[in-house]
Amino acid sequence: KLENATAKAELGRASWKLFHTMMARFPEEPTPDDSVALKTYIQLFARLYPCGDCASHFQKLLEKYPPQVSSRNNAAGWACFVHNEVNKRLKKEQFDCNNIGDFYDCGCGDDKGKKTK
Numbered sequence: 001k002l003e004n005a006t007a008k009a010e011l012g013r014a015s016w017k018l019f020h021t022m023m024a025r026f027p028e029e030p031t032p033d034d035s036v037a038l039k040t041y042i043q044l045f046a047r048l049y050p051c052g053d054c055a056s057h058f059q060k061l062l063e064k065y066p067p068q069v070s071s072r073n074n075a076a077g078w079a080c081f082v083h084n085e086v087n088k089r090l091k092k093e094q095f096d097c098n099n100i101g102d103f104y105d106c107g108c109g110d111d112k113g114k115k116t117k
């Protein structure tokens with residue numbers, strides 16, 4: 001089947017949105033089990049990502065830059081960094097990772113006054 005660049009880009013935007021929003025909601029102080037869960041999720045995401053070419057590039061990135069899962073800040077910063085590595089390869093603009101804090105809002109409204117940053 002022919003490549004459909006529009007569908008590929010749409011999948012990418014949806015996937016990054018979920019990816020970064022998940023990091024923004026990861027515990028600030030995760031249990032060891034939380035950290036294992038996130039690391040496993042990231043590895044399976046990279047393995048099962050529907051665009052095979054993207055998946056193999058991303059798996060190589062994970063080898064070079066292993067997922068940081070020790071806190072929300074580390075996870076969100078790492079995810080921003082690896083997305084920027086993908087941006088570089090695709091000749092897209094770099095995102096300012098200092099602005100990641102409030103950018104990804106899940107809209108869940110169940111924070112119970114907890115800081116989301």
Ligand code: FAD
Pocket residue numbers: 008009010011012013014015016020049053054055057058079080081082083084086087090092094095100
């Ligand atoms: P996207 O890169 O999709 O970003 C969406 C939005 O996220 C941006 O508009 C911006 O607001 C924000 N953003 C941008 N950079 C960051 C950052 N560093 N951190 C946080 N937020 C940010 N496409 C290919 O053609 N070839 C590939 O090999 C390929 N590999 C991919 C691998 C993965 C794991 C994923 C999820 C996607 C991949 N894609 C690939 C798709 C590609 O990354 C883009 O999603 C797609 O090209 C649409 O780009 P976009 O310009 O709309 O912005």
